[in-house]
Each structure stands twice: as structure tokens, then as C-alpha cells.
Amino acid sequence: MQVNRDNSDSGLQSEINITPLVDVVLVLLIIFMVVVPLLMQGYDVDIPRTSSQPVQAQAAESRLILSIAPSTCRIFQPPASEGLPADCHVILAKQNIPAAELPARVAEILGGQPPERRVLFLDADDRLNYEGVLRIIDLAKSNVEDLKIEFITH
Amino acid sequence: MRLGEPIKMQAAINITPLVDVVLVLLIIFMVMAPQMRKGPDVNLPNTAKPTDQGDERGRILVSIDDAGQLWINDQRVTREHFDEALRAAVGTEQNPKVVVRGDAKLKFGEVREAMLALDQAGFRGVGLIAKKAGAEGRRD
Numbered sequence: 289m290q291v292n293r294d295n296s297d298s299g300l301q302s303e304i305n306i307t308p309l310v311d312v313v314l315v316l317l318i319i320f321m322v323v324v325p326l327l328m329q330g331y332d333v334d335i336p337r338t339s340s341q342p343v344q345a346q347a348a349e350s351r352l353i354l355s356i357a358p359s360t361c362r363i364f365q366p367p368a369s370e371g372l373p374a375d376c377h378v379i380l381a382k383q384n385i386p387a388a389e390l391p392a393r394v395a396e397i398l399g400g401q402p403p404e405r406r407v408l409f410l411d412a413d414d415r416l417n418y419e420g421v422l423r424i425i426d427l428a429k430s431n432v433e434d435l436k437i438e439f440i441t442h
Numbered sequence: 443m444r445l446g447e448p449i450k451m452q453a454a455i456n457i458t459p460l461v462d463v464v465l466v467l468l469i470i471f472m473v474m475a476p477q478m479r480k481g482p483d484v485n486l487p488n489t490a491k492p493t494d495q496g497d498e499r500g501r502i503l504v505s506i507d508d509a510g511q512l513w514i515n516d517q518r519v520t521r522e523h524f525d526e527a528l529r530a531a532v533g534t535e536q537n538p539k540v541v542v543r544g545d546a547k548l549k550f551g552e553v554r555e556a557m558l559a560l561d562q563a564g565f566r567g568v569g570l571i572a573k574k575a576g577a578e579g580r581r582d
Contacts, residue, residue, distance in 0.1 A: 306457070306458075306461060309461070310457060310460070310461055310464070313461065313464050313465060313468060314464060316468055317464055317467055317468045317471065320468065320471040320472060320475060321471060328494075328495040328496065328497075328498050328501075328541060328569070328571050329492035329493065329494055329495055329571065329572060329573065329574055330492050330493070330495045330541065330569045330570050330571035330572045331489075331492060331493065331569065331570045331572065332493075332495075332567060332568075332569050332570075333557070333567065333568060333569075333570055334566060334567040335557055335558065335560075335561040335566070335567075365547075366487070366546045366547055370488065370490070370575050371490075412550050412554075413550065413551075414549060414550055414551025414554060415549055415550070415551065416549065416550045417546075417547070417548070417549065417550065418487060418544050418545070418546060418547075418548040418549065418550050418552070418553050419487035419488065419489075419546035419547075420550075421550045422487045422489050422570060422572050423487070423489050423490070425489075425570075426489040426490050426491055426492070426572075427490075429491070429493075430490065430491055439554065439557065
């Protein structure tokens with residue numbers, strides 16, 4: 289970086305001032321060192337057990353069940369674009385609704401409940417694509433805070 | 443400095459070697475960051491709003507690759523030996539947490555089977571790892 293050290297008479301500083309460069313590089317280094325701790329993002333889900341669990345105590349008929357069937361939502365391959373196919377319908381509380389309406393409907397039903405009652409039971413068909421199912425979970429969770437997802441196993 | 447000239451003292455610290463070292467460290471971190479992840483290459487599903495699952499260290503990573511094979515951390519395990527391998531991975535750790543990294547191409551049933559196996563091993567609740575849509579540049 290030393291271009292010309294011979295600044296004899298003029299008093300002109302011919303060296304590049306690298307202090308800002310060093311600042312930026314050090315900050316970048318610190319950012320990388322901090323970010324590398326590998327943060328992950330995802331969804332917490334539960335599987336209701338046959339043994340006694342607090343959630344199990346919730347009366348079966350008051351459960352909010354979200355069913356995804358391959359006949360109404362054809363996601364067998366990873367969706368090509370973001371979001372879900374427009375014709376994807378899901379069954380929420382026994383009503384067939386378009387997937388796009390899911391955030392509003394879940395918020396309507398569970399939004400007023402106390403946090404421990406905000407549980408959505410998910411009944412997804414095994415043949416469906418995993419990414420599609422996660423996107424539906426994402427939609428269902430998007431408007432309700434602290435929504436718990438429980439998988440129903442047959 | 444030529445002969446006969448008065449000696450000019452250089453009062454500034456020469457930081458060029460420092461810059462060199464820092465730059466090299468930076469490059470090392472940039473290159474190594476994607477490779478420091480545990481487990482196989484998994485093409486994680488893209489979703490709109492995944493929530494933070496915290497640091498990967500200290501979690502047990504159960505990965506399911508696009509062929510449906512199970513991995514615990516860096517080790518491939520068969521379905522028959524999944525329970526033992528899981529117990530070995532838990533070790534003496536108190537309150538272990540498990541996350542599932544499933545490939546986007548999988549059928550939901552394959553992920554559910556792994557979750558059932560985890561449930562039978564005594565883990566209540568797992569994290570399903572996804573990737574925020576549009577977040578590029580990550581290997582997983």
C-alpha cells in the first residue's frame with residue numbers, strides 16, 4: 289500500500305489512508321464471526337401422545353382441525369413458485385376454504401383465545417409434498433402469535 | 443533514506459500486516475461459513491415467515507435427504523438403528539432439543555415417520571427447519 293514514501297518538500301500526503309478500509313474490514317469480520325453460529329429458522333410442531341398431555345385434555349370437539357387432502361390441494365411436487373397453487377383448498381373446522389383465506393380464518397377462530405388454547409391440529413395426507421405442507425403451516429401461523437401446531441397421527 | 447540525510451522517524455504504526463491478517467481471516471470465514479454446517483446437503487423448503495429456531499449448536503440435527511435417508515448430525519443411520527443412534531447423540535445432555543431438516547422434495551409421510559420415531563424416543567415437539575423464501579447463498 290506504500291505508493292510513495294518520498295514526501296520531501298511539498299508536504300503532500302501521498303499515502304492512501306487505509307484506516308476506513310481497516311474499519312470496514314474489521315466490522316465485516318466481526319459480522320461473519322457472529323453470524324456463522326448458524327442460525328436456523330423453522331416451525332415448532334408437536335405430536336400429541338397417547339399418554340396424558342395437557343393439550344390432550346382439551347375436549348376433542350373443541351379442537352380446531354386443519355385437514356389437507358390431496359383431492360382438494362394437489363401439491364405432490366415442490367411448488368414451482370412462492371406460495372401455494374391458487375386452486376389449493378384446505379378443510380378448516382370441516383369447512384372447505386381456499387388456502388389463501390387460511391390466515392384470516394385461523395386468526396378469526398383462535399385470535400381471541402388465551403395463548404394456551406391457541407392450538408391447531410394438523411391432519412395432512414402422507415402423499416403430499418413436505419414443502420407444500422410447511423407452506424400451509426406458514427400460512428396458518430402467519431396471523432396468530434404463539435400458535436401451536438400439533439400433528440394428528442392415525 | 444539516503445546516506446547523508448537526517449533520519450526521519452516514522453511515528454505511525456505500520457498496520458499493513460494487520461490488514462493482511464484480517465483480510466485473510468475474513469476470507470477464511472467467508473469460505474468456511476457454509477461448510478461449518480453439520481449434516482448432509484438438504485434442500486430446505488422455502489416458506490414465507492419461518493420463526494427463529496436458535497443456534498444449530500447444542501441441537502440434535504435429524505436430517506432427511508431427498509432419497510429419504512435419515513441422518514443424525516453427520517452420521518447416516520438406518521431406520522432400525524435410529525433409536526440407538528438418537529440415544530447416543532443425546533448422551534448425557536439434559537433437555538436435548540431436536541430439529542428436523544427435511545428435503546423439500548420429500549413426501550410429508552416420510553417426514554412424519556421420522557417425527558413419530560422421535561416421539562417414540564421421548565422427544566415431545568420438534569422444530570421443522572425451513573428457509574425464508576428469497577434468502578439465497580446458503581448451502582442448505
